[in-house]
Amino acid sequence: MSLRKTPLSKQHIELGAKMVDFAGWEMPIQYSSIISEHKSVRETAGIFDVSHMGQIFVRGPDVVKFLSYITTWNMERQKDGDCRYCHILNEKGQIIDDTIVYTINPNECLLVPNASKIIEIRDWLLAHSNEFNVTIQDLSDLYFCLALQGPEAPRLLGQHLNTSVNSFQLKKSSDVIVSGTGYTGELGCEIIGPLDQIEFHWEALLDMGAIPIGLGARDTLRLEKGYLLSGQDFKGSETTLETNYAWVIDWDHDFIGREALMSQKKTKYSKLSGILLEDRGVLRPGCPVFYNNTKVSELTSGSLSPMLRKGIGLSYLDLDIDSKITLEVRGKHLNARVVRTPFL
């Protein structure tokens, strides 16, 4: 199967990007270097082409009721223009995907699932919508998404679209939706709109000084903040409680997976924990984690924090914060400890 391309493929290659396969898409992993791109986002502003992300619109009088049932969050609590990060679970409480729900108005919401989960989420929504008066429309192939992130992002957004957005709020600006969301932990926004407009926004923001950022730095940026990566930190069997994201659950409403989570709550279970390497080195997913000389887990995510210049990772562990552990890297045991996330 050939890889899908974003409309900016040519521009990425002209900017010197190394292109890789990501969830069936040919995407830029880096333009200059992961470290310098990472620092650009932390210190100035970067722009990401994340057009592979999905856009599923749910409309109709029962939208709020339906999405409250489908997700861990009670959408009755959302006002128009609110964005909410939440999980979509199966009956066992296991995460199918994480997504942001955009409440455009009481009859219209937008979900932004991960690229590799679009079809699964669309089918899941369709399969559970029978009793609700809603229509579900997957417009992922017709919409782009650009993320503008970094301390300078609000200024660039103002310059570009003469608008501003608050954190987790959305605004419609001509044909696009601008939301105060992202995957870097920085100020900034994501711009979602019809595909034929992507070049206009991309070129304008680059001209204003935004630095193009690839998926490599996107990964290190999200990991420093302890954000989950779909397909890596959860890949089918993990629950919201296990990922240590209980804050995305509103217990006071009925949703798929609630009962399973209620039972799990009373038990002891491993939680996704931050790991900070004290010795020099870089961590990688799959790296074995040892406690008291016994292998207890593996890393789901691992890298080097460009800002801390230390190895960081995530692993499902049943250990207290500050527990001393070791990580096996090429046959050697490196010292590390369990820490709270975000790392930064």
Next chain:
Amino acid sequence: MSEVPDNLSYTKDHEWMLIDDGGKVRVGITDHAQDALSDVVFVELPEIGTKFSEGDAMAVAESVKAASDIYAPVSGEIVEVNDKLEESPELINESPYGVGWMVVIMPDNKLENTLDSESYRKLID
């Protein structure tokens, strides 16, 4: 275009070698290799006195995305390592043929199977 100085010898594994008057071999990775690796963020070097056979993994250079083994270009003993790389692995990116050198080996026998600059240039073209 990657730089390939004419005064050095090369391996197909993208290492360069410089032989001094005493027969010792200084080793690093090529400009092409550092560019492919991108930011080098961690380097694991062997201890002085360690002996390797040609082709053994003797060091590791890690970027954010990947770890790459560096192979011994010749059998012999490690007589010097570049300690500066521990604090500043980025020297490999900044100066792969200069301050970014990795080890010095006292070879057991004379160098064979090496590429000259022209052959190495063809290899990476």
